[in-house]
Amino acid sequence: MYRTILPLFALLFGALFAYGQDKPSIKQVPPKASDPTSGMAMFNSYCSACHGKDGKGGGPAAAALKKGPSDLTILARRNGGKFPTLAVQNAIAGEAGGTVAHGSKEMPVWGDVFRSMTANDSITKMRMHNLVKYVESIQVK
Template sequence: MRLLFLLSVLMLGACVEREAPTGREDFATFCAACHGASGRGDGPAAAGLDRKPADLTGLSARNGGVFPGTAVMAKIWGYTGVSPGDRDGGSPMPEFGPLLQGELVPYDGGDGISTPTPVRLVQIAEYLKTLQE
């Protein structure tokens, strides 16, 4: 009887969906090593890179005061509009698209077009908005 109870608890636990990480959590996991916890490009891995990681706190300032949501998500996802092998002129930024796949939500990145976008990608972009100075 006890064994049956334990097996049913284990099976139930395997069926429960895990809650998706927040944008802050995904940033800490995927971005902070290079961009730093505050997003200034001063993470512990930054010293070992040929190019200093971008200071993410000034994205809006460098875009006329508007957060460039679509461009930010394209960069995180790994799409930069250049041919493979010539990714952004040799940027050390890895492609995170495969790691962020999952549920899609409609998102307007500021260009007036609502596009189905992975929720985790949206959450990272929304978190980056909170880092803007």
């Protein structure tokens, strides 16, 4: 019993800097399922290419995007000092109610990607939960 794989949601893990070209292009590779219990491991595998290892938005793939990836360390500061858990979760999952308009994003819809990795809903929820917690942990004061 296979769930539909979503080949179109192949991820953007790394930037390929083609020689002789000024603009880096993004190489899409299928997502590897990384440890769902480690927010940091998932962040490094799935998010740092765009948002940077430090979450500040300067990952190697950022230059190939039309819109710069958000600085993920100032989400609480931007929200009056309170980390906007639900909005962050929705932004990552790609669900309505996220901080960015649905459909106009360059960021992969991670909810679909994570669901394509396993038929087990609780693992998908665990991934989302630990990722959001990790993003919360990198907030600057």
